[in-house]
Amino acid sequence: MAALSEFSLIERYFKQLTPQREDVLLGIGDDCALLQCPADHVIAVSIDTLVEGIHFFTGVDPESLGHKSLAVGLSDLAAMGATPAWFTLALTLPKLDEDWLHGFSQGLANLAKQYDIQLVGGDTTKGPLAISIQVHGFVEANKAIQRSGAQLGDMIYVSGCLGDAGAALRLQSNQWNDEILNEQDRVYLQQRLEQPNPRVQLGQELVGLACAAIDISDGLLADLGHITEKNGMGARLDLTKLPLSSALSKINQQLAQVFALESGDDYELCFxxxxQHFAEVEQRFKGQVTRIGMITDDDGIYYIDDNDNLIELKGIGYDHFIN
Ligand SMILES: [Mg+2]
Structure with a gap:
């Protein structure tokens, strides 16, 4: 970082871009930020690191990367029903590339404005490209939606569509292709991978209605598994209910279901x-959420096949369908 000091880099590219909130008593430029949490609320905190070559492809559009780096944290806040407020950024850069920084900061700032979250501190280092963002939100005391709280007979819902990001990842890495997808489908899928929409508003609206929730970062089965294990419960899913985009509705149905069950990066909510809240959820979020199954006392996550057999959803990989 010979050309720009750490201070001036954050100052120059990031400081003015994000919203200026009244609850930031002291922002970037001192040893710490000073932040005011509303009375009777608690602070929800989460951190994620994205590393080049592991979490994103080398050469990915910097604006998309800026968006995604913040989106993954916002998605964690959404899963708790928290309201986004502040974030910090640690950026490790191999070199000072002004064009890259400009694009990255724009992508970050556009999403920050959308959710009124302010950058309140940062650090930059020289090294292999990596981005760490810690998000802070707040939620009324004792109201946060946690992973624990699911009981026998509760219903399992997801937001949006599942499997798009996983399909895009496999298209981009040449692990899979399907000629039936047109250019519009491919653009859509890539956007779902590179610019996920965190379900912040839905998460906040689910406070008091959902008894447990998680965001789908590692795939539905893995993330729902965190909920069932935490509660000592199991689940039964209706695979025909898994919500698929119009792009994934075109491909082999079983493969689309595997994408929806096993691939990560969708950043939808599973709740x-x-x-006592089925009716209200069905009515208020019609078209936004889908009921996909039920919490059971099974040991694991199962589905019922066409011949009424109970089959555990475990270890069906893409490999079975690809090639
Ligand atoms: Mg999460």
Missing amino acids: IVPS
Whole structure:
């Protein structure tokens, strides 16, 4: 970082880009930021690191990367029902590339404005490209939606569509292709991978309705598995209910279901609703969420096949369908 000091880099590219909030008593430029949490609320905190070559392809559009780096944290806040407020950024850069920094900061700032989250501190280092963002939000005391809280007979819902990001990842890495996808489908899938929309508003609206929730970063089965294990429960899914985009509805149905079950990076919410709130959830979020199954006392996550057999959803990989 010979040309720009750490201070001036954050100052120059990031400081003015994000919203200026009244609860930031002291922002970038001192040893610490000073932040005011509303009375009777608690702070929800989460950090994620994205490393080049592991979490994103080398050469990915910097604006998309800026968006995604913040989106993954916002998605964690969404899963708790928290309201985004502040974030910090640690950036490791191999070199000072002004064009890259400009694009990255724009992508970051556009999403920050959308969710009124302010950058309140940062650090830059020289090294292989990596981005760490810690997000802070707040939620009324004792109201945060946690992974624990699911009970026998509760219903399992997901937001949006599943499997798009996983399909895009496999298209981009040449692990899979399907001629049936047109250019529009491919652009859509790539956007779902590179610029996910965190379900922040939905998460906040689910406070008091959902008894447990998680964001789908590692795939539905893995993430729902965190909920069932935490609660000592199991689940039964109706695979025909898994919500698929119009792009994934075109491909082999079983493969689309595997993408929806096993691939990560969708950043949709998976949430659990107790019986007294089914009707309200169905009505308020019609078209936004889909009921895909039920919490059971099974040991694991299962589905019922066409011949009424109970089959555990475990270890069906893409390999079975690809090639
Ligand atoms: Mg998460």
